[in-house]
Amino acid sequence: MKRFVGMWLVIGAVLVGLVGLFYAFYALAALGAKGAVALGFPGFYGSAIVNAVTLMAVTLMTVAALLTVAERKWSAAMQDRIGANRILVGGKFALGGVPYLLADALKMLTKEAIYPVARSRFLFEAAPVLAFAPTFALFAVVPVGPEVRALGQTVGMWVANPDAGLLWVFALAGISVYGTTLAGWASNSRVGMLGAVRASAQMISYEVSLGMSLVGVMIAYRTVSLQQMAIAQGADVLGPIPALGLLLQPLGFLVFFTSSFAETKRAPFDLPEGESEIVGYFLEYSGMKFGLLFLAEFVEVVILAAVTTAVFLGGWHPIFFEGWLKANLDPMLFGAVCAAAFLGKLILLTWIQLVIRWLLPRFRYDQIQGLCWKLLLPGAILNVFVTGAAVLVDPSLQVLAWIGVAEIIAIFGITLAVSKPKAAHGGHDHGDAHGHAAHAAGH
Amino acid sequence: MPYQIDNRPADARESLYFPEIFRAIGLVVTTFWRNAFFSRDPNTDILERDRTRNRVTTLQYPEEKQPYPAGYRGLHRLVPRPDGSPRCVACYMCATACPAQCIFIEAAEVEGDPIEKYPKQFVIDELRCVVCGFCVEACPKDAIRMDTGEHPPPTYEREGQIYDIRRLLRGAPVSYEKDPWLVRPSKLTDAAQKANRAAARPYGTAGSDEYSQTPGFSVRELTAEARARGEGGK
Structure with a gap:
């Protein structure tokens, strides 16, 4: 019982800490904007530079690094284990395994770097950066918090606000395939090359359904800007229920989440690094170069959670008590609460990704391609047509919301409708013969 | 045979992948919830542990040791x-x-x-x-x-x-x-x-x-008692 209360206290403390942190970030962004104005530039230049540091270098990297620890501890909890707890600070406190982060960093940085002789020198060195940088830069367009007046300046919690927000996401997600492919190719190893080929084939396939799944969202919100989408999700549809992407596009959410999961190259889509068959495209990498490829994966997980939150889970909208919060709080504090809500949703989504990662075994290669081309892509295309028709019929999104509700109920229904295993009274021979007959009939 | 596998072909619902994955997610989330939010019973006898909430079976070895059976031959x-x-x-x-x-x-x-x-x-x-x-x-x-x-x-x-x-x-x-x-x-x-x-x-x-x-335990006395009862030679 003590642990039960303690865990909730920790979760509450993390949320309160996030509010405080983003309050400080808003203040810093406002100071940056003031500085830029004083120097004769537009205010958002300064806030963008400050946000690049606070959001990308601090928040994103901290969450991604903590995720390496979380993967150990959370996977342990899912598998009835305890997880990493042998580093005791002060000989007593395991601190939830967080000190392992420092130990890992120290190990990665001080490890000997071993180079294959026949490598392609420039590309070998560039590949980890090429894998890391595009995913990292994806975070620039993610709106973490709303635009508020802080210290006399109007600042937003994002680095960049291009009109083509989602196109930027697609473009950089497409580029990140170069890093993995070149890593395998430049290390001049057959096995690494195999991993690279698998990675490129998988990622290019899933990019199709990834793009197609978001077309429905673009149609529904009539924009490709992530900021506009986040704002649009605050509007009420179906009475008090806001127009979340999850409500309007459950099918799109499923397809997008699955495809972007495949883009992160983690289990069950970890064919490119199938440890039991080929070690993967980073086989020849060691030390911090491997660390960068490894970290890129975790950054991808966070980015995917961030984009999913922004597009489907209502972005920075706290959803509950939003009107009250907006009316009663100081605008800067309201912005901080919104940003903390965004990060809370983001952490929840990374947790769900870890659940799936530790739940499912690796797909076979034909299953991966079959899932993409036979299930996800048709589903996404169907979703585009249904969404288009619904928006054409009713631009107020009511019809689309009802279709979404119906889809959610259908998904629940199919999930809960477990077929009962047939009683095997007739003996195994009979059952097998029957099974073979049915199988043959299917062909 | 430890268990039997029901090796029938997947039906239409199962070949959709997703419904079964959702059910499995429910299972894992339940396990996570139990293990992360409830404390572990530290009983060193693992079979005797209360695993109604937290289901962890780990023994934190140097701190927690399994009891040895009576008569275990340890260090001299x-x-x-x-x-x-x-x-x-x-x-x-x-x-x-x-x-x-x-x-x-x-x-x-x-x-x-x-x-x-x-x-x-x-x-x-x-x-x-x-x-x-x-x-x-x-x-x-x-x-x-x-x-x-x-x-x-x-x-x-x-x-x-x-x-x-x-x-x-x-x-x-x-x-x-x-x-x-x-x-x-x-x-x-x-x-x-x-x-x-x-x-x-x-x-x-x-x-x-x-x-x-047992203090006072003496093989010699036990022998003497046995002799008094008329057991054993001489």
Whole structure:
């Protein structure tokens, strides 16, 4: 019982800490904007530079690094284990395994770097950066918090606000395939090359359904800007229920989440690094170069959670008590609460990704391609047509919301409708013969 | 056969992948919730653990140890007398019985006593020991026991596994009513006795055999009783 209360206290403390942190970030962004104005530039230049540091270098990297620890501890909890707890600070406190982060960093940085002789020198060195940088830069367009007046300046919690927000996401997600492919190719190893080929084939396939799944969202919100989408999700549809992407596009959410999961190259889509068959495209990498490829994966997980939150889970909208919060709080504090809500949703989504990662075994290669081309892509295309028709019929999104509700109920229904295993009274021979007959009939 | 696999082809619902994955997510989330939000029962007997909420079966080894069965043969100890000196009389029975020849004894005569000997050195090489317990069986004075319930702790050097009398002589003193020092008092001074007792380290009793530890237990008396009942020869 003590642990039960303690865990909730920790979760509450993390949320309160996030509010405080983003309050400080808003203040810093406002100071940056003031500085830029004083120097004769537009205010958002300064806030963008400050946000690049606070959001990308601090928040994103901290969450991604903590995720390496979380993967150990959370996977342990899912598998009835305890997880990493042998580093005791002060000989007593395991601190939830967080000190392992420092130990890992120290190990990665001080490890000997071993180079294959026949490598392609420039590309070998560039590949980890090429894998890391595009995913990292994806975070620039993610709106973490709303635009508020802080210290006399109007600042937003994002680095960049291009009109083509989602196109930027697609473009950089497409580029990140170069890093993995070149890593395998430049290390001049057959096995690494195999991993690279698998990675490129998988990622290019899933990019199709990834793009197609978001077309429905673009149609529904009539924009490709992530900021506009986040704002649009605050509007009420179906009475008090806001127009979340999850409500309007459950099918799109499923397809997008699955495809972007495949883009992160983690289990069950970890064919490119199938440890039991080929070690993967980073086989020849060691030390911090491997660390960068490894970290890129975790950054991808966070980015995917961030984009999913922004597009489907209502972005920075706290959803509950939003009107009250907006009316009663100081605008800067309201912005901080919104940003903390965004990060809370983001952490929840990374947790769900870890659940799936530790739940499912690796797909076979034909299953991966079959899932993409036979299930996800048709589903996404169907979703585009249904969404288009619904928006054409009713631009107020009511019809689309009802279709979404119906889809959610259908998904629940199919999930809960477990077929009962047939009683095997007739003996195994009979059952097998029957099974073979049915199988043959299917062909 | 441990379990049977229902190897039927997937139906339409299962070949959609997603419904089954959702159900499995529910299962994993339940497990996570139980293990992350409820504390673990630290009972070292894992089968006895309360696993209704937290289902972790881990034993945090150096801090938590599984109880050994009674009669477990642990690290040797030399049993002290009440005055702290060893009960051992350096008769070489254990060294003779030892199949691994890991016991080395150097005997010395007790000063002013025409008969009694004591071990000047008593060394057991724990790396050679095969933990057969023959030394304990062979000892006529109940001077060596394997009732500590401990393993020889790991060391970085081989020398660390060679136990001499200073490391072996420890634990509770044992005295029987026919022991000679109960008739004629110990030759050690009070200060020496006190120092001996202070030097004796305690030992765990988790794995020790109660029967062999019972004070007053005497093979000779048991034999006498058996003889009185008319059992056994002579």
